[in-house]
Amino acid sequence: xxxxxxxxxxxxxxxxxxxxxxxxxxxxxxxxxxxxxxxxxxxxxxxxxxxxxxxxxxxxxxxxxxxxxxxxxxxxxxxxxxxxxxxxxxxxxxxxxxxxxxxxxxxxxxxxxxxxxxxxxxxxxxxxxxxxxxxxxxxxxxxxxxxxxxxxxxxxxxxxxxxxxxxxxxxxxxxxxxxxxxxxxxxxxxxxxxxxxxxxxxxxxxxxxxxxxxxxxxxxxxxxxxxxxxxxxxxxxxxxxxxxxxxxxxxxxxxxxxxxxxxxxxxxxxxxxxxxxxxxxxxxxxxxxxxxxxxxxxxxxxxxxxxxxxxxxxxxxxxxxxxxxxxxxxxxxxxxxxxxxxxxxxxxxxxxxxxxxxxxxxxxxxxxxxxxxxxxxxxxxxxxxxxxxxxxxxxxxxxxxxxxxxxxxxxxxxxxxxxxxxxxxxxxxxxxxxxxxxxxxxxxxxxxxxxxxxxxxxxxxxx
Amino acid sequence: xxxxxxxxxxxxxxxxxxxxxxxxxxxxxxxxxxxxxxxxxxxxxxxxxxxxxxxxxxxxxxxxxxxxxxxxxxxxxxxxxxxxxxxxxxxxxxxxxxxxxxxxxxxxxxxxxxxxxxxxxxxxxxxxxxxxxxxxxxxxxxxxxxxxxxxxxxxxxxxxxxxxxxxxxxxxxxxxxxxxxxxxxxxxxxxxxxxxxx
Numbered sequence: 001x002x003x004x005x006x007x008x009x010x011x012x013x014x015x016x017x018x019x020x021x022x023x024x025x026x027x028x029x030x031x032x033x034x035x036x037x038x039x040x041x042x043x044x045x046x047x048x049x050x051x052x053x054x055x056x057x058x059x060x061x062x063x064x065x066x067x068x069x070x071x072x073x074x075x076x077x078x079x080x081x082x083x084x085x086x087x088x089x090x091x092x093x094x095x096x097x098x099x100x101x102x103x104x105x106x107x108x109x110x111x112x113x114x115x116x117x118x119x120x121x122x123x124x125x126x127x128x129x130x131x132x133x134x135x136x137x138x139x140x141x142x143x144x145x146x147x148x149x150x151x152x153x154x155x156x157x158x159x160x161x162x163x164x165x166x167x168x169x170x171x172x173x174x175x176x177x178x179x180x181x182x183x184x185x186x187x188x189x190x191x192x193x194x195x196x197x198x199x200x201x202x203x204x205x206x207x208x209x210x211x212x213x214x215x216x217x218x219x220x221x222x223x224x225x226x227x228x229x230x231x232x233x234x235x236x237x238x239x240x241x242x243x244x245x246x247x248x249x250x251x252x253x254x255x256x257x258x259x260x261x262x263x264x265x266x267x268x269x270x271x272x273x274x275x276x277x278x279x280x281x282x283x284x285x286x287x288x289x290x291x292x293x294x295x296x297x298x299x300x301x302x303x304x305x306x307x308x309x310x311x312x313x314x315x316x317x318x319x320x321x322x323x324x325x326x327x328x329x330x331x332x333x334x335x336x337x338x339x340x341x342x343x344x345x346x347x348x349x350x351x352x353x354x355x356x357x358x359x360x361x362x363x364x365x366x367x368x369x370x371x372x373x374x375x376x377x378x379x380x381x382x383x384x385x386x387x388x389x390x391x392x393x394x395x396x397x398x399x400x401x402x403x404x405x406x407x408x409x410x411x412x413x414x415x416x417x418x419x420x421x422x423x424x425x426x427x428x429x430x431x432x433x434x435x436x437x438x439x440x441x442x443x444x445x446x447x448x449x450x451x452x453x454x455x456x457x458x459x460x461x462x463x
Numbered sequence: 464x465x466x467x468x469x470x471x472x473x474x475x476x477x478x479x480x481x482x483x484x485x486x487x488x489x490x491x492x493x494x495x496x497x498x499x500x501x502x503x504x505x506x507x508x509x510x511x512x513x514x515x516x517x518x519x520x521x522x523x524x525x526x527x528x529x530x531x532x533x534x535x536x537x538x539x540x541x542x543x544x545x546x547x548x549x550x551x552x553x554x555x556x557x558x559x560x561x562x563x564x565x566x567x568x569x570x571x572x573x574x575x576x577x578x579x580x581x582x583x584x585x586x587x588x589x590x591x592x593x594x595x596x597x598x599x600x601x602x603x604x605x606x607x608x609x610x611x612x613x614x615x616x617x618x619x620x621x622x623x624x625x626x627x628x629x630x631x632x633x634x635x636x637x638x639x640x641x642x643x644x645x646x647x648x649x650x651x652x653x654x655x656x657x658x659x660x661x
Contacts, residue, residue, distance in 0.1 A: 016649040020623040028659045037496035054660040076494040083496050115659050127539040141563050143541035145570035149636045192533040227562045256656040291481050411490045430485040432508050
């Protein structure tokens with residue numbers, strides 16, 4: 001038998017009809033308010049129905065207020081939330097909306113419910129669906145026409161992806177997180193190293209990551225240009241899933257675990273692309289530019305575009321520095337921030353909040369800095385409150401908010417002002433991402449917390 | 464969907480790498496529930512600069528955008544290709560596209576023209592120098608021609624399924640509904656451990 005990659009094994013399990021684009025069965029379809037209204041409208045207009053309502057689960061996250069109000073002040077956002085509720089009611093789809101204990105960011109609730117499982121195919125109208133790959137699933141973002149296609153047929157037409165292995169050898173140093181690793185891989189490989197592929201993250205440093213860390217890493221695979229990222233399931237995965245509300249139970253659990261244990265790339269499987277990263281060389285990082293590949297160590301300085309050989313990349317770096325209002329050679333440690341945002345589908349899980357709280361315990365944010373903590377879900381919020389983390393955050397001067405995408409995408413009114421600088425645990429530092437004229441620097445939760453205290457970019461060890 | 468067999472028109476040069484979907488259509492525009500009404504949001508931030516290429520009168524009516532590598536990276540929002548289509552574009556020529564954006568393009572009536580970097584560079588230079596330079600894209604034959612750039616029937620890559628769909632005007636859903644029996648047959652034999660509702 002030809003040796004196969006994990007991605008090919010999972011893919012082959014789901015091919016309904018082979019072709020130039022395979023017709024692929026979708027095990028789990030996640031929905032939110034922003035990318036789905038036109039898909040439901042398309043079904044309605046054509047007189048079509050949802051083929052498998054039980055395979056879709058919806059939540060509200062992008063538009064929702066995080067200040068405790070149930071409905072956004074913005075009328076069109078409120079309308080969009082109502083449309084999702086109507087569509088779910090009319091099509092018999094499970095919905096976790098604001099006010100319900102299951103509500104949260106779509107990529108946080110799937111795993112916490114035990115719906116995100118090894119070997120499955122998962123799609124959602126959101127690029128960060130890659131997050132679910134942490135469980136050994138093929139999970140990727142789709143557009144609205146494809147959402148309509150999945151609703152109507154429970155399948156998707158998709159080209160078989162190329163394969164890429166990112167092997168992380170050695171072990172991460174103290175205080176170096178999955179987020180720093182993701183930024184380090186992006187700095188080494190660039191923002192299109194993974195185009196056309198699903199990245200399999202492997203190696204001892206990946207095995208050593210918690211499920212939360214693996215989710216952070218797979219979440220950022222899309223920033224590497226990949227359709228998705230995944231990690232082969234192992235005991236860490238099974239331990240996370242066991243006992244979750246929707247995880248299989250009894251005989252079905254045993255049967256599932258037996259199947260999950262077979263989910264790994266064959267030893268001699270050949271990958272289309274490979275990248276090897278030494279975990280020991282990864283340090284805490286911060287972005288300086290307007291794409292996630294543009295980062296340096298927190299110890300580092302703003303790079304000089306003159307040193308970039310490729311003219312297009314050099315011009316892009318010059319534009320990025322102009323937008324970010326930074327000068328080459330400036331130490332990152334000398335750059336002050338106005339806002340610190342801890343949240344998003346990248347870094348809003350309980351471990352992320354614990355890491356930030358540990359840094360903030362007994363400390364205060366610097367004068368003039370606004371700090372927000374936006375937990376990824378109601379469950380994360382509740383867990384954090386049981387552990388007293390909310391009191392650590394509020395005592396440090398942070399705002400303790402309700403769950404949602406919030407300042408990562410800035411649709412719900414949580415934005416960074418024009419010209420303001422934000423240390424953010426989110427995934428994209430694009431121009432205007434956090435609001436028109438906003439300047440975003442991507443960091444880990446621990447670095448974000450330390451930066452809030454110092455008022456400029458530092459690591460916890462610097463405090 | 465309107466069949467797209469040929470795209471013939473003038474080009475707009477946007478010579479930048481990593482043009483992301485937050486630039487193409489900022490998130491504030493995603494609160495609508497319709498498939499239309501996005502043209503005014505296209506490159507909204509960049510268009511505030513009066514010299515931005517889309518603001519130039521000589522670029523009005525152009526149908527082909529020419530850009531750099533990793534075009535359409537970022538969010539999966541189909542609103543981005545919708546906005547480009549509504550503005551009047553029917554094709555984007557680039558040496559690289561982000562995967563999700565490239566998939567979304569045909570569903571929004573846009574041809575992703577993935578060409579060799581040298582071809583893109585030649586077309587970029589020609590349309591930068593001359594706003595009237597004509598670009599011809601043969602969708603069925605998967606070639607691009609721009610006489611002003613010295614590019615004649617240069618091949619571009621697009622999978623057969625996407626090409627057939629663009630040329631026929633059929634949607635992906637219409638094509639898949641013909642396979643309903645195959646889907647039912649698959650569901651009948653799917654391994655129980657793959658059923659997340661079990």
